[in-house]
Amino acid sequence: MRALPVGARALLVEVSTDEEAQALHADLLRRRAEGSLSVREIVPAARTVLLDGLDDPSRLAAQLSAARLPPVPPPEKDVVEIAVRYDGPDLADVADHWGVSPDEVARIHAAAGFRVAFCGFAPGFGYLTGLPAHYGVPRRATPRTTVPAGSVGLAGPYTGVYPRSSPGGWQLIGTTDAVLWDHARVPAALLSPGTPVRFVPVDS
Numbered sequence: 001m002r003a004l005p006v007g008a009r010a011l012l013v014e015v016s017t018d019e020e021a022q023a024l025h026a027d028l029l030r031r032r033a034e035g036s037l038s039v040r041e042i043v044p045a046a047r048t049v050l051l052d053g054l055d056d057p058s059r060l061a062a063q064l065s066a067a068r069l070p071p072v073p074p075p076e077k078d079v080v081e082i083a084v085r086y087d088g089p090d091l092a093d094v095a096d097h098w099g100v101s102p103d104e105v106a107r108i109h110a111a112a113g114f115r116v117a118f119c120g121f122a123p124g125f126g127y128l129t130g131l132p133a134h135y136g137v138p139r140r141a142t143p144r145t146t147v148p149a150g151s152v153g154l155a156g157p158y159t160g161v162y163p164r165s166s167p168g169g170w171q172l173i174g175t176t177d178a179v180l181w182d183h184a185r186v187p188a189a190l191l192s193p194g195t196p197v198r199f200v201p202v203d204s
Contacts, residue, residue: 001069003061010052011061015069017047018117018129018157023072024049025118025193030073044118044193046127075115075196082161084110084152084199088172090140094154097137105173106201108135114159114197119189124163124181126191133157143169150176152199159199161191174199 001024002014015021025044028051031037037060040053054060086106095102114130136157144167147153151162153170160170163180180190191197 001064001067003064005057005061006050006052009054009057010050011054011057011064013049013051013064015047015049019072020069021045021047021049022115022117022129022194023069026073027070029194045120046118072115075194077192077195079196079198080190081198081200082152082176082178083202084174084176085202086110086174088152088174090153090171091173094137094171094173098135109159109173110199110201112199114199116191116193116195116197117158118193119191121160122163122166122181124189124191125160126180126189126193126195126197128159128191128197129157130197131157131159137171139169140171143167147172148175150178150180152176 004012006012013024015024021044025042028037028042028049032039038055039051043050091102091105095105098105112130114128116126117129119126137154139155146165147162147168149162149164151172152174153160153172155170161176161180162168178190182188
């Protein structure tokens with residue numbers, strides 16, 4: 001674990017894996033909640049966590065560099081269930097990549113317990129981990145210029161749901177009517193880091 005200064009009051013903490021980033025993020029949130037860490041923002045990414053608004057970044061950097069990460073704790077949030085139709089245009093390609101049938105792709109994906117590792121790309125877009133590593137798939141060689149809102153896709157080790165129509169290169173395996181981002185909702189994002197997620201198959 002390496003802590004790098006970012007400006008006068010922030011640190012970017014680098015770790016080796018996305019699981020370590022999730023564990024660090026959860027531990028920092030716990031420390032802030034119990035009052036042992038004063039920080040304004042804690043922002044996780046794939047293998048980093050950004051801390052902004054620190055009183056003494058140098059002291060915390062030294063503490064973190066010498067610390068050992070605890071395991072990822074069980075989720076404290078309620079599971080978000082997302083109904084999905086496994087009818088995506090890349091379902092057959094993913095099935096070929098996995099060496100299974102399209103129906104088996106749906107079964108494997110729906111059986112997994114997911115967790116939001118971090119958010120980005122677009123408001124409301126969560127990068128979900130939970131599939132075993134051997135089910136990782138490459139992005140499409142040629143991204144689509146338009147991916148419809150509600151598309152459920154795979155890329156590398158992640159699952160994601162497009163909150164709005166946008167370009168994208170993920171392998172699309174399904175669609176959902178769930179609203180991932182709604183300005184009138186509090187919070188606006190359906191998914192946030194640490195949220196457990198399950199996909200529930202429904203008929204096309």
